[in-house]
Structure formats: structure tokens, C-alpha cells
Amino acid sequence: MQPPIADYALIGDTRTAALCSKSGSIDWLCLPRFDSDPVFSRLIDDSGPHFTLSPIGNAEVERRYDGSSAVLETTYRLDSGVLRLREGMVSDLSGD
Numbered sequence: 292m293q294p295p296i297a298d299y300a301l302i303g304d305t306r307t308a309a310l311c312s313k314s315g316s317i318d319w320l321c322l323p324r325f326d327s328d329p330v331f332s333r334l335i336d337d338s339g340p341h342f343t344l345s346p347i348g349n350a351e352v353e354r355r356y357d358g359s360s361a362v363l364e365t366t367y368r369l370d371s372g373v374l375r376l377r378e379g380m381v382s383d384l385s386g387d
Contacts, residue, residue, distance in 0.1 A: 315345030
């Protein structure tokens with residue numbers, strides 16, 4: 292089951308963007324541009340491709356952008372410790 296849209300945050304590089312869920316999953320990403328076909332598409336299809344990196348078990352989740360950057364930081368607090376996931380995209384400055 293897909294999370295509510297409010298559980299997503301956006302990371303991008305001015306050419307494309309990804310939607311990242313609180314659960315640590317990238318559920319939407321088109322590469323190399325916004326108008327390209329999606330690489331990850333679980334946002335519109337529960338069985339669609341996605342990439343997930345998250346802890347096992349229940350966790351309290353906090354999210355924020357790092358300062359004024361587009362780097363997303365998700366903090367998972369578990370009984371066994373804390374996991375901090377930082378996500379961002381690097382712009383291709385070559386102009387190609």
C-alpha cells in the first residue's frame with residue numbers, strides 16, 4: 292500500500308526530481324529529465340519499481356532539509372539506536 296502523498300519529500304537537481312517516502316523508499320524518479328520515462332514508479336503502481344533503504348522494525352521518523360539546501364535528512368529512532376539517512380541529487384554541470 293502506498294503512503295499518503297504528505298509522507299513524501301522532494302529531492303532534485305534542476306533537471307529531474309525524486310519523491311522519497313518517510314519509509315526510506317524512492318517511489319518516483321524520471322531520468323535523465325523530468326519528461327523522461329520513470330525509472331522508479333511505485334507512486335502510481337504498488338508493484339512498480341522502487342529503491343528502499345530503511346531500518347528493520349518500527350521507528351519514530353523525523354525529516355528535515357539540511358539548512359537551505361535540497362539535501363533531505365530522515366532520522367529513524369529505534370529501540371536499538373538511531374539511523375540517519377541523507378538523500379540528495381548532484382547536478383550535472385557539464386551542460387550536456
